[in-house]
Amino acid sequence: MGKNKDSKFKKFKSIGNDKPGTTPVFNDLEISEKFLRLINGCNLLEDLLERSLDFILETFECTSSWIEVIKEEVNPYFQDGANTRTITRCVYRNSDRSISQMDENCMPSFVNELIFNPTSPSDPGIAEDNHIFWTNNAGETAKSSGDSEKAALKFFREKGFETFALLPLLSGREPLGIMMVGDNRLEWLNAEKLGLLKRIIHKLEIGISRLMSLESLRESEKRYRNTLDNMLEGCQIIGYDWRYLYVNDSVAGHGRKSKAELLGHTMMEVYPGIDETELFKTLQKCMHDRVARRVENHFVYPDDSDGWFDLSIQPVPEGLFLLSIDITDRKKIEKALQSSEAKFRSVFDNSVIGKSLTQPTGELEVNRAFAQMVGYTLEELNNKTWSEITHPDDLEKSKKLTDELLTGKTDTIRMKKRYTHKNGSVVWVDVGSSVQRDAEGKVLFHITSMRDISEQVKAEEKLRTSEQRLKLFVEHAPAAIAMFDNEMNYIAVSRRYYKDYQLKDDDIIGKNHYEVFPELNEYIRSIHKRCLAGATESSEEDPFERLDGSMDWVRWEMHPWYENKNRIGGVILFSEVITERKRSREKLNKYNQQLEFLHDIDTAILESKSPQEIATVVLKDIRILIPESQRISVTEIYVEENKASLLALLDHDKVKYMSDSELPLAVFGDIDKFTNGEVHLITDVEKQVSDPRVLKHLKAFRAKSYLNVPLVVGGELVGSLNFAMENPIHFSDDTMKVIRRIAHQMAIALSQARMLEKIQGYASYLEQMVEERTAELAVSEMRYKQLFEQAPDAIGLFDMKTGKFSEFNSKAHEMLGYTRKEFAKLSLSEIEALENKKDAELHVNKILRSGTDEFETKHRLKSGEFINVHVTASRIDIDGRTYILSIWNDITRRKRQEKAIRILNEDLRYRQQQLEDANQELESFAYSVSHDLRAPLRAINGFTQVLLDEYGVLLDEEGKRIGDTIIRNTKKMGQLIDDLLQFSRMGRTSMTLLRVNMQHMVQSIYEDIVDTDDRKRIDFIVSDLPEIIADKKMIRQVWVNLIGNAVKFTSKVKHPKIEISYENKKGIYTFRIKDNGAGFNMDYADKLFGVFQRLHSQKEFEGTGVGLALVKRIVNRHGGNCFAEGEPGKGATFCFSLPINIGEISVHTDKNI
Amino acid sequence: MNYTEVEIIIVEDTPEDAELMLMSLRKNMLANDLIVLEDGQEALDYVFCEGKYSSRNKKLLPKVIFLDLKLPKVHGLDVLKKIKSDTRTAKIPVVIVTSSSEDPDVLKAYEYGANSYVVKPVDFSSFKNTMTELGSYWLVINKEPIP
Structure with a gap:
């Protein structure tokens, strides 16, 4: 509805205004009074509405009237508009006085909109009187109306109204509802009727408002009572006479009484003695003073159980209103909580174990034990965070674990961590932390226990x-x-x-x-x-058998x-x-055994004359050496005759002689190879041998494998040493070595024996040749004698039977100072001069037993003196007689030298001791010099200075000059003492040899001791100096002195130039420092390096004359030399040499101080 | 003498040296609370309140001891050793002031716990400077141990 509503309103109104009635029909006053009475007689809205409709029908004699009352109820709990409910009460009455509901529950919405249009800007407002919509001809009006008006006109016309008026019911400016008055007659309305209607409606509005508020009051009371009855909180109203006026179910429940027991009775009747309680006093005060109070009341039931109630006391017109809430459970929890909190507190505060409580907000509380642990007071800790007192190294670990705890990954953590004590030390702490959660799993706080385990950690x-x-x-x-x-x-x-x-x-x-x-x-x-x-x-030795x-x-x-x-x-x-050791020991034993055996064999072979004897001697003992072989035999071979015969056979441990047991040469394989010294080894007879003759022979030996070793001497094959084994075997290298050795000896012996046999065999021939042979023998004898005589040592053959030397060379008797004849008569005891006679016997016995001996002994000279002799002796058996062949070596000189060296060493040690003592003395002397000479000097210097300072005014110029001279000289003397001490120290202190980079050293010294101005003046050239080995401190002193000198002596030259270079010649470095300064006369060159030697006056150049002496001493100690060249006015060159390999020279202590 | 006020003990047997030291310190107003002891035994008696110093208050410790090494009766090194090996006196700073620049003495002195080792220069002006610096360092700059 509504864009150009204004114009339609006017049209609507104009129809009504066209024909207003002129003659008043109604008695206004009477009607108003009557209607007022009606209104006042009504207590219920419905009643008022119905009676008002009746009144209107009766008064206006119209067909119908209709009232709709709109009541907007705002739900106090939901204050947004969406939940606003509109309750509409609609009453409709026809003239036949029957009350009939309209088809609709309320007037159509367009009717409402038509009357109450609060949004139209041009609308002056619905409170205006002229906001009444009326028509005397609905059909006619509809023709010239807009759509909305048409709908309204149509709606009411369909209900049978040709004439109707719509009037708003208002309370102030708020809409209350709409009233319709309609008639089936055209032109029924007029101005008088409309005016009366308006006045009636005005009164009706007041009536409706009053009843509506009364009604809503009633409703709200009902609602409140209902609410009170059903509230969980106890509600009670107590009258001035302390009677219960109202109680709800909860109060009855709280008091464990029925409503009937309470209502109408006084509190004192119901709860005898209540007037004595604090609660009652509070109630009295509230009742009397009309003030509100809130108290917590502890209530004991007859059965001794108790309860807690939170009482709100409010004075109300009827008396007191009490709202009680059962807080027994809360109290109990609180109490339990308090007691557990108290317990917790006491544990927390007094625990010797560190405790902390951390809220989820990070708020932290620690106990005294922890504070003491880390050395802080509790207050100081309040300003610290965990991170600050945690040891930096443990911070990460600590954070990680704490995060796990806080994020709920775990509920407890345990770790050893370090805190930093206030004093900076480390405190080791065993930390256990756990999270406390509420029922929903929300973190309440986490509590941490900390135990100081520093001592434990330290101990661990x-x-x-x-x-x-x-x-x-x-x-x-x-x-x-x-x-x-x-x-x-x-x-x-x-x-x-x-x-x-x-x-x-x-x-x-x-x-x-x-x-x-x-x-x-x-x-x-x-x-x-x-x-x-x-x-x-x-x-010491235990066998340990392994699993394998x-x-x-x-x-x-x-x-x-x-x-x-x-x-x-x-x-x-x-x-x-010790398996290895044991093995090698055994091996050594075996080796020794072998040696001994070889020696025995050698001896035996030499003694043996026939091949058979030789074979027997060898075979007798050979099995000790070669136990692997069961049968060992010796064969003689005559290659030219193509013949071989067995000399002897060792079958297990028995030696058997063989005679004429020939065997085929094929047994030895390729005879040429064999003659060349190659052994013949057959490791598997069955496979390797096919020759039936050989097989036959081997069968006798039951040989599965065998080894034939050729006996060769001078290229001639004389025989074979044969080893037959019952098992295939392989000899070790060592064994082979032994075998070859034996074979070698045997070969010689066999060859000799064979020669002897030959000689015997050809006796006649021998006789013929005897003369020749004798001559040969004589020559040989001569040769032998010569050899004997010319040997460098004394040789003697001692006959055990006679106890005298039967043969000896001239060196032997000359050595002891006897003639040949005298010596031949000497007994051993006359020669041997060992203090213990038994020692000589022991040596002889050993020689006889083991064949040889070597020892040192003393021999007595004819003159009675003694000489030291080294004896090598061996037993020789010739023709059944035993001799000892001994070789003497005079070692007296060697002995004497040894002794001399020993004495020398002792002497050296003694001298060294003396030297050390002298050094010690010198050191204390130097100390005294240092201390005692300086003290008086200081006194002289000091007091002269004081004299000049304090009494200078009393002295004339000469006096002052003398004073200055004294001071200058004491200073110089002090310098002299220091230099001298240093000089002496350089000779005494031990050297520490290190690598020294001369280039670096020279550069740094130059920069250290020469000031910048001088450095700008001086042309200082240093060639690449090498690295040397020397005592760094000392060499530094050398350079300091030399460079210092060069700078000093060039101080008066216009363009000073200092050159430092070196050369390397034959393992010696020579360092050279050349200047163009004052120079010196070569005539005095030898004085340069002496102590206190100076070539210049103090006036020319200052100095103590110790510097160069010190240089010389240091260079000498390094095994080098110093020298200098110079010419007055042309400059000087100072050189010092150092051996490159200083490690080879002995670092010695200088004795010449 | 009122022992309570002693801040410096000088142990020096050469009267001239002692006088020069006094002069140097006096120039800088450092010689007020000072005592000169002439031999090692006297030094020990003083420090340990024995002999003629037995009535001295043991708790009063000097701020520094200037100790010569070559002393009659008891050698300076022995004096040092005794002072430094007794817990009551070990904290007293001991400065060796000697003519000797011989190495073994320096090493030994430090070994026994000397706080400083100074060689008396022959030249008086250097000597004066040395003493002034020592005096002001040990009396003014150095923070003494809290007893």
Whole structure:
């Protein structure tokens, strides 16, 4: 509706205004009074509306009237417009007085809109009187109306009204409803009727408003009562006479009484003695003073159970209104909470364990114990955060764990962390933290316990260190060490142990010994048991059979270790696998045995005359050396005759002689190779041998394999040493060596024997040749004699039978100062001069027993003097007689030299001691000089200075000059003493040899001792200097003095130039410093390096004359030399040399101070 | 003398040296509370309140001791050793002031706990400077240990 509503309104109105009635028909006053009475007689809105309609029908004699009352009820709980409910009451009455409802529940909305249009801007407002819409001819009006008016006109016309008026009902400016008055007659309305209607409606509006508010009051009372009745809180109203006027169900419940028991009765009747209580006094005060109060009341039931109520007391017109809330549960929880809180507090505050409580907000509370732990007061800690007192290294870990706690990953954490004590030290703390959550899992706070474990950590640390150390010690010990607990589980093992027992590198710590070595037998286990009981056992050599059957030899020692004084914690095993050592010892033994045997064979062979004898001697003992062979034989071979015959056979341990047992040469394989010295080895007879003759022979020997070793001498094959084995065998290199050695000796012996036989065999021939032979022998004898005589040592052949020397060379008797004749008569005791006679006998016995001996002894000279002799002696048996061949070497000189050296050494040591003593003395002397000479000097200097300072005014110029001279001289003397001391020290202090970079040193000294101005003036050239080995401090002093000198002596030259260079010649560095300064006369060159020697006056150049002496001393100590060249006015060159390899020169202490 | 006020003890047997030291310190107003002891034994007696110093208040410690090494009766190094090995006196700063620049003495002095080692220069002006610096360092600059 509505854009051009205004115009339509006018039209609508104009129809009504066209024909207003002129003659008043109604008695206004009477009607108004009557209507007022009607209104006042109504108590209910419906009643009023119906009676008003009746009144209008009766008064206006119209067909119908209709009232609609709109009531907007705003729901107080939901204040947005959407929930506003509109309650419409619609009453319609026809003239036949029957009340009939319209088809619709209310007037159509367009009617409403027509009357109340609050939005139209041009609308002056619905309160205006002329906002009444009426028509006297609905059909006619509709023709000239807009759509909305048409709808309204149509609506009412259809109900049978030709004439109707629509009037708004207002309360103030608020709409109350609409009233319609209609008639089926045309032109029924007039101005008088409309005016009366308006006045009636005005009164009706007041009536409706009153009843509506009354109604809503009633409704709200009803609603409140309903609410009160159903409230969980107890509500009661108590009258002035303390009677219960109203109680709701909850009050009855709270009081455990029925409503009937309460209502109408006084409180004192219901609860005797209540007037004595505090509560009642409060109620009295509220009643009397009309004030509100709120109290908590503790209520004890007859059955002794109790309850708590929160009472709000409010004065109301009827008396007092009491709102009570049962807070028993809350109180109980509160109380429980309080008591648990109190408990918690006391634990928290008084705990010796550090505690903290952290709220989710980060708010933190700690107890005193924790504060003490970290050295802060509680107040100081209030200003700290966890991060600030946590040790920086533990911050990350700590945060991570705390985050886990806070994010709910875990509910408890436990860690060892460090805090930083106020004093900066580290506090180790065992921290346990847990989260407290409410029923919904929300974090309430987390509580943390902290225990100071610093001491524990320290102790652990210490223990760990010592344990670590012990472990390292054991691990790296050079022996095989294993430490077991008392159940023989490994605790610690050395690396050597792993190695020696071929254990895999994986960790055996913790494993059981018997698990690692299941092969350990009961015997060994019983040893372990004894040791675990306190015994210490050991063995030098114990076999230890491995699982794989191999045998090791072990040296071991096992003893218990103690956990404390009385308790054995386990055992420690020190062991050594000595298999290798044992083997090599055995090998050595065997080797010695072999040597001895070879020697025996040699001796025996030499003694033997026939080949058979030789063979027998060899075979007798050979099995000791070669036990592998069951049958060993010696064969003689005559290559030219193509013949071989067995000389002897060793069958197991028996030697059998063979005679005429020829055998085929084929047995020895290729005879040429054999003659060349190649052994003939058949490792498998069955496979390798086909010659039936050989097989036949071998069968006799039951040989499965055999070895023939040729006996060759001077290219001639004389025989063979044969080894037959029942098993295929292979000889070791060592064995082969022994065999060859024997073969070699045998070959010689056989060859000789064969020659002898030949000689015997050709006796006649021999006789013919005897003369020739004698001559030859004579020559040979001569040769032999000459050899004997010309030997560099004394040689003598001592006949054991006669006890005299039967043969000796001239050196022998000359050595002892006897003639040949005299010497021949001497007995051994006359020569031997050992203090203990038995020693000589022992030597002789040894020679006789073992064949040789070598020893030092003393011989007595004819003159009675003694000489030291080195004797090499061996036993010789000739023709059944025993001789001792001895060779003497005079070692007297050597002995004397040794002694001399010894004495010299002692002397040297003595001198060194003396030197050290002298040095010591010198040192204390230097100390005294330093101390005692300086003290008086200081006094002279000091007091002169004081004199000049304090009494200077009394002195004339000369007096002052003298004073200055004294001071100058004392200073100089002080310098002299210092220089001298340094000079002396340079000779005494020991040298520390280090690598010294001369280039660096020279540069830095130059910059140190020469000031910048001088450096700008001086042309200083240094060639690339080498690195040397020297005492750095001393060499530095050399350069300081030399460079200092050069600078000093060039100070008066216009363009000073200093050049430093070096040359390397024959392992000697020569350093050179050349200047163009004052120079010197070469005549005095030798004085330059002396102490206190100066070539210049003090006036020219200052100095003490010690500097160059010091240079010389240092250079000399380094094994070098100093020298200088110069010319007055032209400059000087100072040189010093140093051996490149200073390590080779002895660093000595200078004696010449 | 009122022992309570002693701040510097000088142990020096050469009267001239002692006088020169006094002069140097006096120039800088550092010599007010000072005592000169002439031998090692006297120094020990003073420090440990024995002999003629037995009535001295043991709790009063000087701010510094200037100790010569070559002393009659008891050698300076022994005096030093005794002072530094007694917990009551170990905290007293001891400065070795000696003529000797011999190395073993320096090493030994430090070994025994000397706080400083100074060689008396022959030249008086250097000597004066040395003493002034020592005096002002140990009396003014150095923070003494709280007893």
